[in-house]
Amino acid sequence: NFKGALFDLDGVLVDTAKYHYLAWKRFAEQLGFEFTEADNERLKGVSRTRSLEIVLEVGGITLTEEEKLRLAEEKNERYLQYIRRMDEAELLPGAKEYLHKLRARGIKIALGSASKNAAFILDRVGIARLFDAIVDGTKVSRAKPDPEVFVVGCKELGLEPADCVVFEDAEAGVQAALAAGMRVVGIGRADILRAANLVVRGLDELVG
Ligand code: G16
């Protein structure tokens, strides 16, 4: 009983968190501190600029705005080296099948991601054409839990929030969806995504 589906990218359709992690880890090494996988959890769903601030906070490092801009650019270059090599095999289980299932039911599909590289990634993994709208970090500036990305996505689909369901792996994303007045399916752990209307381990649970 929904007309539109809005998908987060990292953690829902693909696992780009591992590449963000590798890039930030190298970045931290160059500045002389260690950045762990546990630290990386704090970066999920967070914008590039905010991620940089968190990483610098972990290392106890203060930089000028100019230095920050340069380093964020460097980190992105390293991240791009990983995502340029992505292909369809990197789609998470059930992702492509579930998108096809929704389309077959006439449901409109949008992306709601914080990433400025989202369109490129969708293209690399071969699912760009399955989306009716792509709302990403190049279009919106307010980060989740602000509802902006989903509100814009829903508008681009020509639908009302009450007719949309959001698929999210991050707590901030779940909060953003609820604040937008949408229902939300949490992807991941039920103990973390308690606020979601339903939680599944992955989209493969919804195919079939
Ligand atoms: C993703 C990741 C974040 C990343 C952000 C921005 O968000 O989860 O860790 O910092 O994109 O990425 P970029 O540096 O490519 O602009 P999402 O919203 O897709 O889960």
Ligand code: MG
């Ligand atoms: Mg995510």
